[in-house]
Amino acid sequence: MRYSWKIGGPAGYGIKSAGATFTKAFLKKGLNVFYYSEYPSLIRGGHNTVQVDISNEKIRSSSEKISFLVALDDLTIKMDKDYLGKDGILIYDENAIKNTKALPKKGAYGVPFSDIAKESGNLVLRNTVALGASFAFFGCRIKELEHALELTFGKKCEELIAENIKAARAGYDYAKKTFELDPVEFFDALRPSKGKKVITGNEATAMGAVVGGLKFLAAYPMTPSTAILQYLAGHQRDYDLLVHQGEDEIGVIHEALGASFAGARSMVTTSGGGFALMNEGYSLSGMTEIPLVIAEVMRPAPASGLPTWTDQGDLSYVIHGGHGDFPKAVLAPGDPEEAYELIQEALNIAERYQMPVVFLSDKFVGESKYTILSANLREIKIKIDRGEIVTKTGKGYKRYLNTRSGISPRALPGTEGGEHVANSDEHNPYGFSVEGFDKDRTLQMNKRARKITALKKEMKLPKVFGPKDADISLVSWGSNKGPIIDALESVDYKIGKGRQPVNYIHFTHLFPLPAGVEKILRQANRLILLECNQSAQFGKLLAQEFGIKIKEQILKYDSRPFWPEEIVRYFNISKIDKTLKSLWKKKES
Amino acid sequence: MEEKGKLKPEDFNTTNQPTWCPGCGDFSIWQAIKVALAELEIEPHNSIVTYGVGCASNMNNNIKTYGFHSLHGRALPVAVGAKLANHKLTVLTISGDGDTYGEGANHLIHTARYNSDITCIVCNNHSYSLTTGQASPTSKKGYKTKTTPWGEVKQPINPLSLVISAGASFVARGFAGDLEHLKELIKAGIKHKGFSHIDVMQQCITFNKNQTLGYFRKKVYKLEEEKGYDFKNKLLALEKAEETTKIPLGIFYKKSRPTYESTFPQLEKEALVEKPVGNVKFSDLK
Numbered sequence: 004m005r006y007s008w009k010i011g012g013p014a015g016y017g018i019k020s021a022g023a024t025f026t027k028a029f030l031k032k033g034l035n036v037f038y039y040s041e042y043p044s045l046i047r048g049g050h051n052t053v054q055v056d057i058s059n060e061k062i063r064s065s066s067e068k069i070s071f072l073v074a075l076d077d078l079t080i081k082m083d084k085d086y087l088g089k090d091g092i093l094i095y096d097e098n099a100i101k102n103t104k105a106l107p108k109k110g111a112y113g114v115p116f117s118d119i120a121k122e123s124g125n126l127v128l129r130n131t132v133a134l135g136a137s138f139a140f141f142g143c144r145i146k147e148l149e150h151a152l153e154l155t156f157g158k159k160c161e162e163l164i165a166e167n168i169k170a171a172r173a174g175y176d177y178a179k180k181t182f183e184l185d186p187v188e189f190f191d192a193l194r195p196s197k198g199k200k201v202i203t204g205n206e207a208t209a210m211g212a213v214v215g216g217l218k219f220l221a222a223y224p225m226t227p228s229t230a231i232l233q234y235l236a237g238h239q240r241d242y243d244l245l246v247h248q249g250e251d252e253i254g255v256i257h258e259a260l261g262a263s264f265a266g267a268r269s270m271v272t273t274s275g276g277g278f279a280l281m282n283e284g285y286s287l288s289g290m291t292e293i294p295l296v297i298a299e300v301m302r303p304a305p306a307s308g309l310p311t312w313t314d315q316g317d318l319s320y321v322i323h324g325g326h327g328d329f330p331k332a333v334l335a336p337g338d339p340e341e342a343y344e345l346i347q348e349a350l351n352i353a354e355r356y357q358m359p360v361v362f363l364s365d366k367f368v369g370e371s372k373y374t375i376l377s378a379n380l381r382e383i384k385i386k387i388d389r390g391e392i393v394t395k396t397g398k399g400y401k402r403y404l405n406t407r408s409g410i411s412p413r414a415l416p417g418t419e420g421g422e423h424v425a426n427s428d429e430h431n432p433y434g435f436s437v438e439g440f441d442k443d444r445t446l447q448m449n450k451r452a453r454k455i456t457a458l459k460k461e462m463k464l465p466k467v468f469g470p471k472d473a474d475i476s477l478v479s480w481g482s483n484k485g486p487i488i489d490a491l492e493s494v495d496y497k498i499g500k501g502r503q504p505v506n507y508i509h510f511t512h513l514f515p516l517p518a519g520v521e522k523i524l525r526q527a528n529r530l531i532l533l534e535c536n537q538s539a540q541f542g543k544l545l546a547q548e549f550g551i552k553i554k555e556q557i558l559k560y561d562s563r564p565f566w567p568e569e570i571v572r573y574f575n576i577s578k579i580d581k582t583l584k585s586l587w588k589k590k591e592s
Numbered sequence: 593m594e595e596k597g598k599l600k601p602e603d604f605n606t607t608n609q610p611t612w613c614p615g616c617g618d619f620s621i622w623q624a625i626k627v628a629l630a631e632l633e634i635e636p637h638n639s640i641v642t643y644g645v646g647c648a649s650n651m652n653n654n655i656k657t658y659g660f661h662s663l664h665g666r667a668l669p670v671a672v673g674a675k676l677a678n679h680k681l682t683v684l685t686i687s688g689d690g691d692t693y694g695e696g697a698n699h700l701i702h703t704a705r706y707n708s709d710i711t712c713i714v715c716n717n718h719s720y721s722l723t724t725g726q727a728s729p730t731s732k733k734g735y736k737t738k739t740t741p742w743g744e745v746k747q748p749i750n751p752l753s754l755v756i757s758a759g760a761s762f763v764a765r766g767f768a769g770d771l772e773h774l775k776e777l778i779k780a781g782i783k784h785k786g787f788s789h790i791d792v793m794q795q796c797i798t799f800n801k802n803q804t805l806g807y808f809r810k811k812v813y814k815l816e817e818e819k820g821y822d823f824k825n826k827l828l829a830l831e832k833a834e835e836t837t838k839i840p841l842g843i844f845y846k847k848s849r850p851t852y853e854s855t856f857p858q859l860e861k862e863a864l865v866e867k868p869v870g871n872v873k874f875s876d877l878k
Contacts, residue, residue, distance in 0.1 A: 210877055216869040242872045245864050250702035254669040261673025264660055266865035283663055387870040416658035419637045424652050424659035435653045
């Protein structure tokens with residue numbers, strides 16, 4: 004069973020804060036929650052929403068259907084009422100809504116949020132009044148909300164808690180007195196389970212980086228990656244690492260390369276536009292063989308695109324980015340647990356193979372709050388591997404020694420006898436620049452390329468969710484994992500009118516793809532590719548690497564993540580119309 | 593056996609010969625750097641020199657230290673990162689005017705502002721010489737090149753007033769025609785705690801026919817020989833930086849302020865690279 008609660012209003016109305024309190028209250032009840040936020044790139048006004056999905060089962064996505072919609076303004080009704088389910092309930096601020104004609108005929112309840120807030124002490128409390136009213140509609144105890152408010156405002160002051168509790172109660176009492184409400188029994192039927200917490204992909208990335216031995220982060224703020232920078236900046240003294248906010252992304256990547264050259268385990272964080280500026284440094288990392296992790300949290304592009312929304316349109320770019328041929332790796336997390344694990348793996352690969360590694364996340368996994376068990380993260384144990392570092396050198400140390408694996412042991416500055424040039428020019432084994440046609444060029448190109456051969460062998464194969472042998476196999480990567488698994492679980496891995504067995508092949512290690520991928524895909528009966536980009540970028544990669552062309556594609560690039568319902572719906576539309584417009588517009592009947 | 597601790601300039605030589613034109617100012621700058629490092633007893637393995645891209649930056653093949661030949665304009669950010677990672681090492685950057693004042697100008701402004709403990713040596717020949725002599729950000733108005741056939745129309749950058757304004761704590765100008773004086777400036781720059789900017793007037797004998805060695809010789813004079821000059825006076829320094837009829841050499845401005853690295857309490861006890869890696873477990877996370 005799954006419910007969704009969505010609150011919407013202008014920026015500055017405390018939408019996120021209300022969403023966070025709501026999340027805490029239901030997490031405390033032992034339920035699973037999923038917090039997803041949509042907001043424009045501005046500080047005041049606009050249409051800001053938080054949707055919290057709640058279930059007694061594990062959930063990893065935001066649903067299309069809204070069970071409870073809370074509107075603090077007209078715009079929310081206009082934008083979101085069509086997503087209300089058949090029995091959906093709209094609770095709106097009677098004082099703020101001007102266009103009453105837009106209200107749905109059934110299930111709309113007006114509560115004077117603003118008046119009640121003012122009576123409680125301050126108009127800004129209207130979000131808390133709305134929370135109180137929501138709890139009455141759910142048939143939940145007000146105590147649970149009060150406790151969550153204490154958690155939210157605990158660090159601030161008692162006065163603040165007191166007035167919020169007052170406002171919450173007033174909203175709760177008003178709804179109880181005014182409306183005849185059927186409590187949603189489901190919410191109280193469950194016993195709390197311990198150890199649950201909510202975490203965003205960005206938080207998990209930052210935590211994983213710390214545990215993975217990160218010592219130096221250079222970054223320039225860019226939505227939606229900034230939370231990683233902020234977490235690490237705030238904790239740098241606790242965990243004995245160093246965070247440098249640089250002058251621009253070009254500076255940032257070179258600062259990280261300088262630190263890595265000197266021996267610090269280094270990373271940069273950015274989004275697509277920042278990565279574009281980092282491109283020459285990406286290539287420089289490849290040429291100089293200096294380890295570097297680039298955490299790229301995608302948002303819709305081209306150019307500034309939609310800064311606060313989600314997309315997977317940078318995959319081809321990170322694979323093909325940087326001028327020239329050089330080895331690189333790309334890993335993509337599907338949820339916070341994978342983010343926590345893969346960022347550690349990325350740091351290891353970067354230092355072991357002395358190459359740039361892109362950790363490719365996106366806004367959906369980066370900023371959504373997933374319910375996890377702390378134990379899930381605790382159990383992930385990746386051994387830190389710094390690769391080959393020489394502490395003593397004989398005469399004539401060769402930094403770029405031609406080895407079978409392609410990996411040449413590094414000497415770090417300060418090591419006597421290890422002096423060398425990390426060189427952006429093509430170089431000989433000592434690192435000195437060479438000119439023109441020279442045996443060193445081919446030798447060094449081949450040496451660097453051999454690292455990819457070795458790396459391919461340890462890139463992990465995709466995970467298969469659902470029955471091993473299925474009629475239909477969905478293929479995807481990254482944050483689509485949540486909506487896809489939720490969709491398939493909702494139909495018990497049997498999809499469409501024929502209830503055909505279906506599974507999901509989930510990729511995390513995107514480049515270089517290990518050879519075993521081909522066999523897995525060739526064995527499948529019917530492949531369907533799902534991606535949040537326009538040009539099926541992962542599909543193109545599969546075609547390029549293995550000649551496997553997945554013709555059936557579900558591509559979404561309207562800046563939102565997949566909803567589980569639309570994945571299920573795809574199989575229920577009798578005449579499959581593959582043009583997106585009709586697919587997305589077709590409503591659940 | 594030789595006495596330990598007596599470094600010679602030759603200890604910084606590599607097996608490669610420079611590739612500059614005979615008579616290039618880079619030769620004396622190269623020598624000045626090696627002598628300065630030797631006299632300061634900074635061992636090759638305890639120093640990092642980062643280079644941009646250009647004639648001067650091709651020095652990467654000729655100085656035996658840890659070197660990082662980076663990209664055009666990027667010698668400074670590489671140095672900033674390296675110094676943060678291991679502030680116990682001496683970090684120098686060598687680049688040209690096109691590199692530092694053009695492609696990398698933003699890094700220059702900000703590195704000056706950070707006050708990273710780096711010595712930034714800019715070999716300023718007022719030309720893009722490696723790409724065969726186009727106008728650079730410091731080229732004089734009217735300078736005729738293949739890309740400015742009717743003469744440069746843009747106002748040149750004044751690197752010294754730029755970095756003084758940006759917050760550099762040590763700003764000097766040297767001259768490739770006065771090796772001894774330049775060496776002393778480099779030594780002072782390395783010894784100074786903070787961002788030391790040394791702009792070096794240099795002839796390009798192949799492409800810049802206006803600003804020749806002789807031209808510079810006639811115009812230069814030394815600030816330290818001028819009575820009453822006080823490099824602690826920022827306004828006076830800016831005034832001197834703006835001087836055009838003559839070319840002042842020496843330390844224009846010097847001020848003590850905390851280095852960027854010293855602002856991190858994490859680095860009080862040890863360098864970042866000396867810290868244990870893998871010291872934080874999941875259960876330690878707050």
